[in-house]
Amino acid sequence: MKLTLPRTLAEKIIARAAGLNQVSPGDIVTCRVDLAMIHDSGGPRRVAPILKRLGASVWDADKVVLVSDHYVPGDDDNAKSILQLTRDWAHANAIKNFHDMKGICHVVLPEQGHLKPGMFVVGGDSHSPTGGAFGCFMFGIGATDMAGVLVTGETWLKVPASILINLSGKLDKGLSAKDINLALCQKLGMGGGKYQVIEFVGSGIETMNIEERMTLCNMTAELGAMTGIIAPDKVTTKYLESVGVRIDDDGDWQSDADAVYSEQHDLDLSTLVPQVAAPHSPANAGPVEAHLNTPLDRAYIGACTGAKLGDLQMAATILKGRKSASNIRLMVAPASVKILADAKADGTFDILVAAGAEFLESGCGICAGYIGALLGENEVCISSTARNFQGRMGASSSEVYLASPYTVAASAIRGRVTDPREFLERAAHD
Amino acid sequence: MTNGQKTFSGRAWIFGDGVNTDVLAPGRYMAAPVEELASHCLEALDPSFAANLQPGDLIIAGEDFGVGSSREQAAEVLKLLGVGAVIAKSFGGIFFRNAYNLGLLAIVCKQTSEIKTGDKVHVAPEAGEISVPDRNILLTSEPVPDFLLEMANQGGLVAQLETRLSGNRES
Known part of the structure; x- marks a missing residue:
């Protein structure tokens, strides 16, 4: 009973x-x-x-x-x-x-x-x-x-x-x-x-x-x-x-x-399309389509939200054999030292470095906005992190778009907000 | 300062929805002494705030005040600057706890849109009443659990623990 x-x-x-x-x-x-x-x-x-x-x-x-x-x-x-x-x-x-x-x-x-x-x-x-x-x-x-x-x-x-x-x-x-x-x-x-x-x-x-x-x-x-x-x-x-x-x-x-x-x-997950949250709130999210071609200065793969081994692997899926745009600073801060070691062991690290990624220490980094290469005045970043509050990642005039590691990686290649499925389709046809 | 006071009045500063911890306590000043951090409180939304706030002034805001980080400096800087209370349509859950832990009143009132910048606002948390006597406005606030009000009136959680621990030692 x-x-x-x-x-x-x-x-x-x-x-x-x-x-x-x-x-x-x-x-x-x-x-x-x-x-x-x-x-x-x-x-x-x-x-x-x-x-x-x-x-x-x-x-x-x-x-x-x-x-x-x-x-x-x-x-x-x-x-x-x-x-x-x-x-x-x-x-x-x-x-x-x-x-x-x-x-x-x-x-x-x-x-x-x-x-x-x-x-x-x-x-x-x-x-x-x-x-x-x-x-x-x-x-x-x-x-x-x-x-x-x-x-x-x-x-x-x-x-x-x-x-x-x-x-x-x-x-x-x-x-x-x-x-x-x-x-x-x-x-x-x-x-x-x-x-x-x-x-x-x-x-x-x-x-x-x-x-x-x-x-x-x-x-x-x-x-x-x-x-x-x-x-x-x-x-x-x-x-x-x-x-x-x-x-x-x-x-x-x-x-x-x-x-x-x-x-x-x-x-129903099968109805979902890639999402992007515009500045300055995660609630400003919607289909990536609404922000396509927004020019970017920085692409960040980091934080507890977006830099676990799987997140780095997602980015690598898109970036394999490709390079980030010359006017983009692509930064990767693996969420832990162990994840960095695993990424080195499985080849993810090499793919990201070859694509132009700059690796940062494993910590909260610029997501928390306490330390490190924070965003400068008017800088625009796409980020795999959780929050895009005004000024969180640097200057009050900076702007952060939130997205998945796939979308951040695809956007790094173009230097503009990009739908990652474009690269997956292309890979399938190659 | 609201400690020990049942009702109080203050001048209104108006903010909108989603005033988050990162604008209350900006990350790049988090390593600095809290007094310096306080001087940057809300500067992204109103650069004059920290300099022009008078002790006892009230923050009147919309939904989700204090949403975001667990950093309690977001509540601490308001207390340090002399904010009498924050009255908002809703609060971030962690901020709400932090505020009472530090002896800052966080009061939920769904009708804060009625209040305007500079209004002299009268607050009676136990009665659940917020009023602007000059404009004959009377609003209702949600009741604050007794133990939270008591904790805030005692000066916060640490003061309360001090009493509890000294009681344990004496007995």
């Missing part, structure tokens, strides 16, 4: 973390945190003074993962001292899960085997929903909230309702998860997620690899959701095994068939 009402996956994880049998949307509950992820920008630099003021120490050093990514490569004095402060804090607090300049937190976290289904995780970064691809309930919080977690091991939340997004059909060649995200931003707007959970289901998910699922969950941040989540399946288990994670609990980390959702949206 069932003792509880039907529940969504998110509700099951929250209830478990809150030590309750049942939670309902709107309840305010306190949850024990399984893992807290912090980085060099919002982490030690911000939380250490709070811990000092409170005379408190970290509740459980083994449940903290610290990643230095925002101020990589640390080539100015401010960045250098922030990275050093981060190292010193890790040492002083015996944080053994410290990944120093090894890549972007949202990619390093699963790569290092820190995530598995059913976990309740907080991250000191807004793209923390990426962890939802592994069946975790993972959401972003600010530094003061994080200091509270580090001291007490718990945090409060208002139990979010879940929105169901059902993806059916199959993406055409030259399209990727990023196109789905941009289409959803256009359809639902940046507030469409209502700080609820977006759960992705459907046959479209079954065929999607783990990196594409990460992209899908990552950009629920741009939909204004609290987080995104995908129930674990064979693809999840296989990936986790590859990074040495064994699923040793008997948790039921699937939504019940009759669980209640606040909204449902259906998207």
